[in-house]
């Protein structure tokens with residue numbers, strides 16, 4: 001079974017995707033990490049994220065980078081969003097994701113374009129959302145808990161800018177596949193969101209068997 005989990009930043013998609021992968025025993029790929037690795041490598045190279053050639057050069061990162069906790073930084077997330085706009089970058093990362101999705105036994109991938117581009121043939125497609133305010137609040141609390149000195153307004157502005165860039169790009173924009181099941185986690189606890197995602201997957205699979 002192939003499961004695609006897409007959605008904007010801080011929607012809860014990463015947490016839900018990991019829980020689903022564990023529940024169904026599926027290999028899991030966080031595709032955002034690949035774009036983050038490109039952003040990280042680009043910064044090492046001293047490149048310009050808005051220049052397609054620099055961004056493409058940064059696609060040649062070593063897999064060790066994927067283990068680096070610095071990939072989780074907000075600044076790297078911003079760079080990832082900027083490099084991911086370039087069709088050259090998306091093409092360079094495409095095969096790795098398509099192969100992962102279509103491995104024997106299936107897989108679960110989370111990202112922005114899994115249900116639309118990487119695995120349009122996925123058995124189940126989920127699109128996880130939450131309001132920008134709720135997502136900013138979650139990110140704010142998570143950063144505060146790590147003693148990071150941040151302001152709520154700055155996080156909200158960053159999330160809104162990232163949404164606009166991810167949804168507005170011409171290649172593989174962030175948008176629900178026509179057959180995606182949308183789950184709005186704005187008013188859900190983590191446990192409720194996971195339960196609702198498992199219920200959605202089970203219902204979709206049961207409906208396909210009929």
Ligand code: DC
Pocket residue numbers: 009031032033035036077080081084110111112113114162166
């Ligand atoms: O999911 P994330 O926050 O780790 O993703 C970082 C950025 O990478 C995101 O803002 C856009 C880009 N991305 C993408 O364009 N396509 C994907 N499948 C995953 C991430």
